[in-house]
Amino acid sequence: MPEPPPSGGGTAGARLDRLVAIMRTLRSPEGCPWDREQTLASLRPYVIEEAYEVVDAIDREDLPALCDELGDLVFEAVFLAQLCAEDGRFTLADALEAAAAKLIRRHPHVFGDDAESGALTSDDVKRRWEQIKASERGAAGAPPGLLAGIPPALPALLRAYRIGRRAATAGFDWDRPAPVLGKVREELAEVETAVQRGRADAVEEEVGDLLFAVANLARHLGVEPEGALASANRKFSRRFTALEQHFLAAGRPLRDVPADEMDRAWNRIKQAETT
Structure with missing residues (x-):
């Protein structure tokens, strides 16, 4: 029976190495049958579940639980990277390096020779971040368009918020909250009309339009709808x-x-x- 890897030190790097070694053992012929059966697709619900458990711990301000749930989420990342490493696609080291390089690239006001860095506001930084992301997508051959790159798997309400925010960068937006509130009233009236006509397909469509309008109202009011x-x-x-x-x-x-x-x-x- 394999021995668990020793602790190896108190640094985050050493403990991450230990977690990677444990994962390799679990996936080995002498490891766990369940872990050996997993695929990228089968791990998808566990990744989502662990991410939501992190959010729940934050919402409850439960720091011991947050520590535990963050560890579980990191484990899921290690698990996914191990599967990809076994297939020769990429390693965890590749993923970590990509994250570090991305952060440096998207913070030229911190890590670059940016003469304007001292005068930048948070809004300036966010705009430049989106510009850099767009250029990265273009360089990677991603489909063109402002809405490209918004993950379809996001919760629908959050995705509606992100779509509206991205469209706003092109000036396709309301200029203040009042007309958005009018749009919400308009969509609610259309829901009522669809209900009166007894058309289930129209009701579903109009309820979706109403929720999309509410997500954009929240955005204009500075509220994160999710x-x-x-x-x-x-x-x-x-x-x-x-x-x-x-x-x-x-x-x-x-x-x-x-x-x-x-x-x-x-x-x-x-x-x-x-x-």
């Missing part, structure tokens, strides 16, 4: 759990409670949170 919706989800879940516990304490599951009584209890819970 985070705002996550916060709303947590708030509803917290209040619903309190509602459920309130009635369970009296031996009454929610399915046995009349709707108007639930509404009154819900309003009391909301009021208690705001006072």
